[in-house]
Amino acid sequence: MASRVSLKSKGKAGKGSKGSEEKSIAQCLKEWSTWTMKKAKVVTHYGFIPLVIIIGMNSEPKPQIYQLLSPV
Amino acid sequence: MAGLVPPGTTTIPADASKTAHTKHEEKTDYMNLPCPIPYEEIHREALMSLKPETFEGLRFDFTKGLNQKFSLSHSVFMGPTEIPSQSAETIKIPTAHYEFGANFIDPSLMLIGRVLTDGRLNARVKWDLTDNLTVKANAQLTNEPHMSHGMVNFDYKGKDYRSQLQMGNGALFGASYIQSVTQHLSLGGEVFWAGQHRKSGIGYAARYDTDKMVATGQVASTGMVALSYVQKVSEKVSLASDLMYNYMSRDVTASVGYDYILRQCRLRGKIDSNGCTAAYLEERLNMGLNFVLSAEIDHRKKDYKFGFGLTVG
Numbered sequence: 125m126a127s128r129v130s131l132k133s134k135g136k137a138g139k140g141s142k143g144s145e146e147k148s149i150a151q152c153l154k155e156w157s158t159w160t161m162k163k164a165k166v167v168t169h170y171g172f173i174p175l176v177i178i179i180g181m182n183s184e185p186k187p188q189i190y191q192l193l194s195p196v
Numbered sequence: 197m198a199g200l201v202p203p204g205t206t207t208i209p210a211d212a213s214k215t216a217h218t219k220h221e222e223k224t225d226y227m228n229l230p231c232p233i234p235y236e237e238i239h240r241e242a243l244m245s246l247k248p249e250t251f252e253g254l255r256f257d258f259t260k261g262l263n264q265k266f267s268l269s270h271s272v273f274m275g276p277t278e279i280p281s282q283s284a285e286t287i288k289i290p291t292a293h294y295e296f297g298a299n300f301i302d303p304s305l306m307l308i309g310r311v312l313t314d315g316r317l318n319a320r321v322k323w324d325l326t327d328n329l330t331v332k333a334n335a336q337l338t339n340e341p342h343m344s345h346g347m348v349n350f351d352y353k354g355k356d357y358r359s360q361l362q363m364g365n366g367a368l369f370g371a372s373y374i375q376s377v378t379q380h381l382s383l384g385g386e387v388f389w390a391g392q393h394r395k396s397g398i399g400y401a402a403r404y405d406t407d408k409m410v411a412t413g414q415v416a417s418t419g420m421v422a423l424s425y426v427q428k429v430s431e432k433v434s435l436a437s438d439l440m441y442n443y444m445s446r447d448v449t450a451s452v453g454y455d456y457i458l459r460q461c462r463l464r465g466k467i468d469s470n471g472c473t474a475a476y477l478e479e480r481l482n483m484g485l486n487f488v489l490s491a492e493i494d495h496r497k498k499d500y501k502f503g504f505g506l507t508v509g
Binding site for chain 2: 161168173175179180181183184185186191192
């Protein structure tokens, strides 16, 4: 941990133009998990009903495609 | 509790047990208690009688089965919807929507999805990983940002206990545990922590049920005390009563209701201390065709809601 801290301070001194932008492991993890959650939400929103339909159409006995749309 | 009957203490002689005794007292085997009801369903019988899903307007549901496990549903609703308002008046705006749903129901996997015309998705998944472990997930997703909710539950069912772990968005965590203590009595507790609102709470519940009656009580640190009692008067009739008390806001509501399950119809009604009466009738007109009538009259707020509908399939 000590070496990591010293590397960070060296980096800070070197790239002064970056300002105080410090990326710790916790922040990285939080950003990645937020990004994953956002993508998962979009995937679920568009893909859940098609997923249920695909699983249903492949279950035994297999229904026909026209049965999806006809009201009988 | 006044109604508490001590567990049977008489043992049956060997020959008498073979005669036709439909009800007999058995020595309670504390190692073989039945599995209790899940914690969130502890008020199930009282809720079924006292809180029917009343609605206002027209409702038409059509469910089409494609095979034993898979079905599609189409639902149309037209009527005023209440929007939450700060003042004491109820504000209703007329809405109409069409909802498409797909259901896949298998003994070990259940997937239910409903999507509305404005893009809102309601998804429920229940997956039995093993005999004892079940994963349930529930999500309401909308197109508006920050208005979507999701929750995952992990349930473990033991021999005479059930435990559940819950995680939801907005850093919501909960856990609950319920244990059968005697043949008829089960006790349970729950804790939850809501990160977004920085609230946490703990609650306890008890349920005593026999063939003829169910009595439940629940206390929570959010200030809620709920007691209910349901008596099954006969095969077709049950009566229920319920008391809800919030000791933080000093708010009390008591309600009494009935539930008639007859051959062709099911009629539920209730009246409560807020001056609100409700009734819900489901009539079976024909095989697969149900007619629904719903009424909720709130005399205090002068809010009258009447609805009718047809359910096919």
